[in-house]
Amino acid sequence: MFKRNKIYTVVAASALITFSAMSTAQETETSTATVTVANSFNLVEDAALSFGQLAVFQSLDVDGPGGNAAGVRAANQQPTYVVASSDPAGGDNAPTAAVDVANTVSRIVEITPGTPAAYSITAATQFTNLTVTPPNQATIADPTIDGALNSTFTVDITLADMTIVGGPNDGSSLGGGSAQPLRTDSNGAVGFRVGATLTPNETAAAILDGNYVGSFDITVSY
Amino acid sequence: MINFKTKKIALATTLALSSSIVAAQSSTESTDITLEVLNGFALAEVSALNFGTVRATQTFDVDSGNGDAPAFNGGEKGAGLQIVPNVATPVSVAEGAHSVGGGAGDAEINSDMSSLVAGAPGEYSISGAAPGVAMTITPPAEFSLTDGTTAAFDVNIAATDIVISGGPNDGVTYDNAAPNAITDGTGTVNFLVGGTITIDEAINGPIADGTYTGDYVITVSY
Numbered sequence: 001m002f003k004r005n006k007i008y009t010v011v012a013a014s015a016l017i018t019f020s021a022m023s024t025a026q027e028t029e030t031s032t033a034t035v036t037v038a039n040s041f042n043l044v045e046d047a048a049l050s051f052g053q054l055a056v057f058q059s060l061d062v063d064g065p066g067g068n069a070a071g072v073r074a075a076n077q078q079p080t081y082v083v084a085s086s087d088p089a090g091g092d093n094a095p096t097a098a099v100d101v102a103n104t105v106s107r108i109v110e111i112t113p114g115t116p117a118a119y120s121i122t123a124a125t126q127f128t129n130l131t132v133t134p135p136n137q138a139t140i141a142d143p144t145i146d147g148a149l150n151s152t153f154t155v156d157i158t159l160a161d162m163t164i165v166g167g168p169n170d171g172s173s174l175g176g177g178s179a180q181p182l183r184t185d186s187n188g189a190v191g192f193r194v195g196a197t198l199t200p201n202e203t204a205a206a207i208l209d210g211n212y213v214g215s216f217d218i219t220v221s222y
Numbered sequence: 223m224i225n226f227k228t229k230k231i232a233l234a235t236t237l238a239l240s241s242s243i244v245a246a247q248s249s250t251e252s253t254d255i256t257l258e259v260l261n262g263f264a265l266a267e268v269s270a271l272n273f274g275t276v277r278a279t280q281t282f283d284v285d286s287g288n289g290d291a292p293a294f295n296g297g298e299k300g301a302g303l304q305i306v307p308n309v310a311t312p313v314s315v316a317e318g319a320h321s322v323g324g325g326a327g328d329a330e331i332n333s334d335m336s337s338l339v340a341g342a343p344g345e346y347s348i349s350g351a352a353p354g355v356a357m358t359i360t361p362p363a364e365f366s367l368t369d370g371t372t373a374a375f376d377v378n379i380a381a382t383d384i385v386i387s388g389g390p391n392d393g394v395t396y397d398n399a400a401p402n403a404i405t406d407g408t409g410t411v412n413f414l415v416g417g418t419i420t421i422d423e424a425i426n427g428p429i430a431d432g433t434y435t436g437d438y439v440i441t442v443s444y
Contacts, residue, residue, distance in 0.1 A: 024443055024444060025262055025263060025443060025444060026441060026442070026443035027262075027263060027264070027265035027441070027442050027443070028265070028439050028440065028441045028442075029265050029266065029267050029439070029440050029442075030437055030438070030439050031267050031270040031271065031344055031437070031438055031439075031440065032270050032435050032436070032437050032438075033270060033271040033272070033273070033344075033365075033367060033377055033417070033435065033436050033437075033438060034270065034271075034272050034273065034367075034433060034434070034435050035272075035273035035275075035276060035341070035367055035375060035419055035433075035434050036274070036275040036276070036339075036433050036434075037275075037276060037277070037278055037369075037374075037429055037430065037431050037432060037433075037434065038275050038276070038277060038338055038431055039277050039278065039279060039428070039429060039430075039431055040431050125277050125336055125338060128336075188338075222277070222279065
């Protein structure tokens, strides 16, 4: 008798486990962005405007052109003293004579030269043109002298009275035919000197000895 | 009379063989399957985006008399600067288009921004990610910089303002369509974030000196 053996094969198939990581990771970071605004720049007066020491002779004994009555002088018939901005030591200053009128004895004599004002600009943008706004006409007076005597002077300043110091346009004037802009250098710096024309008050019977003072505003902007 | 003997032998052997085969095929082995899921990574700010020190001015001219008022066209902004990663000097950005009066010399918008001290792009560090993986970087939407009183500036960061630093694509501009910020063998990559700062279109008048800041969020994922 034969017994047929059956061979049983058991194969334990290892299950393949597939893991798909479909999730995403995310991180965030909060930061602070910054900008610093520096629109301001520095404008400093290095020297005040001085007219030095002057002798001013003024007479009302005038019979000017155009039929002016005696004792009346027109403003444009006055002597003047010009402080030039080209020389910081005042070497280029010059008085001008009064308009030639009959019997005039009005004149200004320089004893000690006046000197121009000087200003410095720093911390501005480099190689940038700045605009200077001249002041309105100023008046200087001696506060110890009775105002009714009109012993005062007017001070006139124009762009032509200004000379650039430093920067690409060093030495040029801010006004007149050969005017150049006030331009800063590579450090954002530039300077300028300011001269002026001084005219005695034509309504004063005489200009009295004294210390005459006043002030003016000068504006510099981008 | 004849005697017969028969032997019975084979069966025992066959049975023994059959047994041994079954025993071999029924053994099982237990195997551990391990899988560690590591989706997290670290994102850190190395430095924030900084636009440096600027001069910024924006004024709208007074109507010249034609009855027209200047105004920025929709979406346009004032003058600005762009910080480009790996470029030392900020790039000037002209003011946007704006409507003006009808005639020559009519009212205009005067908008200027210039760099006094260059700023620097922000820098961020990705670490602890899988090696050789492309990270997706999402810049923030437009945000404002304010000094606490006036939101004078707008900042825009585009995907093209982002430059990869380190990893296989070091120095390459980030590509939003096909993210290319690929981590190196240690799962690390950095990136620089530039951007554009512009004077907000609503500003009309002096912009105060000082520090203007604004928060923004950088998102990284994979």
